[in-house]
Amino acid sequence: MKTTSFPSEWTLQRAIAFVAALGIGVATYIAIADSGGGSPVCIAGGHGCATVAKSSYSHVAGVNIAVFGIVGYVLLLASAFFANDAARLGGFAVALGGFGYSVFLTYLEIFKIEAICQWCVASAVLMTILFLLNATRLIGYAGTEEGLHARERRA
């Protein structure tokens, strides 16, 4: 049941698309830095990025986790272009998984690797925002035809 306190679905879709595009940029940078045998450069200084990149947690089954991040952000971007329940639920599920994994990775950085990678933190923040946006979208518009279709009708 949509309430008036929610932003329009169209607004949420645009915000999701924007943040997901930023996420693709961040994850792509981390993946490219790793594929060249190096590590992301911490813009604010320090060597946390190199330490995190060198840890075994940076790869799953030999694949840099940034690659999984790119896939997640692309799916989230795609979900923003559709205003139906599949996109709402799919977007929420991907953002939820990404958010959960970001929480776990942040725990690893602080307590296991004992180093903070600013790019990983940036990605975790973006994924958290995407989780909140997608949760808002799902709660506000699940079971409705709001969004692009409604906007088209209004036009």
Next chain:
Amino acid sequence: MSAEPERRQRLLQMAAGAAFLVLAIVLVLIVVNSTSGGGGDTTIDEAAEVNRSLDGIPQNQMVLGDPKAPVELVEFGDLQCPVCAGYAKEILPPIIENQVKKGEVKIDFRNLTIISEESIPAGAAALAAGEQGRGWNYLELFYRNQGEERSGYVTDEFMEAVAKAAGVKDLARWNQDRKQLTGEVEKTTAEAQQLGFNGTPSFAVEGPGTKGLELLGTPESTGALEEAIADAS
């Protein structure tokens, strides 16, 4: 807008279930990781190669080679020092492969910590591995997996991973020993400074052809070290 209460309720129930599931998975992952021994998950490269290259060479604390070898080459190094890592990879291997394996020379590694405070626990960890006959395996593997100086990579996790890869059998004892050996690291650092060494690696040699410990400084090639060894023999 045509809301479908039942469909909506079902979707939200699914979302809530998924959220609960993800929360449970994250908690399980964190609990499993926090109880997994606190280390050893860092990837250590070249372990098999290093351990194979040192196989069969006697090790007594940080001395590599036959204890009766007539010539002793002393290396003062810092585990965080990239130049020392370069020596471990390029300059020393031919000497280990030839003179050390033949029992002509033994190499004694001593800590001279100059990079940062982190070099002290790193050096003590090597000494603790040396207590179990794996000091040089530890040293070589540390050098081959070195991070950037002062970057904070010398964590308990990293050192434990190196110890495991180096073949340190009793990690509990290693953990205990390394905490007690920091004084030894400081002692050899002071010894090196008294000898006039202030950079790493610095070498000295002692043998039948020398009058006590002869300071070599930092010979720039394997050939220069071999020549010093020959003079000391």
